[in-house]
Amino acid sequence: MMSGKFILIITGMGVVTYLPRWLPLVFLSRRSLPRWLVQWLDLIPAAILGALLMPELIITGQPRHVEWLKPELLAAIPTFIVAAITRSLGWTVVVGMITFGVLQKWIY
Amino acid sequence: MKAFTFWDIPCNMVHTVNISRNEHSNAIRQGLGAAWPICLGYIPIGLALGLLAEKAGLSPVETGLMSLFVFAGSAQFIAVSMLSTGAGPFAIIMTTFVVNLRHLLMSSSLSLFFRNTGRAVLSFYAYGITDESFAVNQPRFKEGNWGLTQALTVHQVSNLVWILSTVAGAYGGQFIPAHSFGMDYALIAMFICLLIFQIRGVVYIVTALIAGISAAVISLYIPGNIHVVIASVLAATIGAQIRTRIEKPAKAKYLSRKAEKS
Numbered sequence: 001m002m003s004g005k006f007i008l009i010i011t012g013m014g015v016v017t018y019l020p021r022w023l024p025l026v027f028l029s030r031r032s033l034p035r036w037l038v039q040w041l042d043l044i045p046a047a048i049l050g051a052l053l054m055p056e057l058i059i060t061g062q063p064r065h066v067e068w069l070k071p072e073l074l075a076a077i078p079t080f081i082v083a084a085i086t087r088s089l090g091w092t093v094v095v096g097m098i099t100f101g102v103l104q105k106w107i108y
Numbered sequence: 109m110k111a112f113t114f115w116d117i118p119c120n121m122v123h124t125v126n127i128s129r130n131e132h133s134n135a136i137r138q139g140l141g142a143a144w145p146i147c148l149g150y151i152p153i154g155l156a157l158g159l160l161a162e163k164a165g166l167s168p169v170e171t172g173l174m175s176l177f178v179f180a181g182s183a184q185f186i187a188v189s190m191l192s193t194g195a196g197p198f199a200i201i202m203t204t205f206v207v208n209l210r211h212l213l214m215s216s217s218l219s220l221f222f223r224n225t226g227r228a229v230l231s232f233y234a235y236g237i238t239d240e241s242f243a244v245n246q247p248r249f250k251e252g253n254w255g256l257t258q259a260l261t262v263h264q265v266s267n268l269v270w271i272l273s274t275v276a277g278a279y280g281g282q283f284i285p286a287h288s289f290g291m292d293y294a295l296i297a298m299f300i301c302l303l304i305f306q307i308r309g310v311v312y313i314v315t316a317l318i319a320g321i322s323a324a325v326i327s328l329y330i331p332g333n334i335h336v337v338i339a340s341v342l343a344a345t346i347g348a349q350i351r352t353r354i355e356k357p358a359k360a361k362y363l364s365r366k367a368e369k370s
Contacts, residue, residue, distance in 0.1 A: 018235065025218060029230065040348045046312045051320060051335070089298060096300065104290075
């Protein structure tokens with residue numbers, strides 16, 4: 001029952017998702033990169049994580065707008081503190097989930 | 109180093125070619141230990157996606173195939189909602205492309221750690237690069253105590269959990285609470301902790317803040333996910349500029365002091 005259209009869609013999606021994951025890994029790893037590029041790439045993870053997180057914490061709705069009192073943002077405060085003190089992924093995830101769950105269930 | 113083939117993967121790491129079976133199972137255990145927060149976060153999201161896919165008319169098999177072929181959460185959500193509004197293949201594929209462009213940056217950043225790895229292994233590794241696996245593997249590679257086996261374990265386990273939870277959602281999402289207590293926060297909390305791991309100086313804090321603020325602002329004006337790419341490139345460029353401005357005067361001072369002494 002799977003239509004040709006569906007197969008076309010997931011194949012196409014697969015290809016355009018795979019290429020950006022594959023190209024730099026295969027072609028950049030063969031070259032010695034200039035210093036400025038290494039320095040730039042060194043900052044990319046912090047930048048990506050910041051760019052992924054902040055909208056989750058303060059942006060909501062359709063159309064998108066800023067919402068300062070999202071439970072996500074409030075729960076982020078203890079989560080950041082626990083992450084900075086314990087430097088443990090496990091504790092951070094547990095504290096974050098509990099805080100968020102409590103906020104959602106009894107306050108929001 | 110000889111080119112790796114697919115069947116070599118489980119018994120080779122980046123730096124050591126011959127490792128004992130014991131070390132190998134240790135490496136897998138380390139990978140599993142690193143992967144669990146990802147899995148915890150994938151389950152509710154996967155269930156929700158499966159449920160939406162079922163509502164959009166996809167069978168559980170189709171949902172599972174999509175998770176296997178694409179393995180990219182946000183793109184799959186968008187594709188499913190586009191399918192339910194009757195969008196054509198071209199529009200869906202182009203949107204997926206733009207949404208997933210951010211992996212270009214992650215893949216570039218990871219390429220620093222694979223100087224001597226064969227193409228076949230890298231091609232297999234590339235499949236599993238997601239926001240989550242990147243954020244878990246990259247700092248460990250950087251510290252130098254992480255190998256291909258550990259990283260590929262993270263990839264494969266999270267991929268498996270993703271496929272299974274999307275299929276489970278498609279089969280009986282209505283019986284499973286997709287928003288169970290606090291689960292929706294697992295990935296956000298994980299990203300928060302991984303961001304803390306990345307902070308190795310003021311310049312990293314500044315970069316993350318610039319990226320966060322500009323991503324939030326850009327997301328208000330441009331629909332979709334491209335704000336992550338624009339903001340990351342912008343912030344890393346500014347951060348690198350700041351670092352060279354700070355490092356250069358400091359180095360010059362050090363050199364002139366050295367010259368004075370001699």
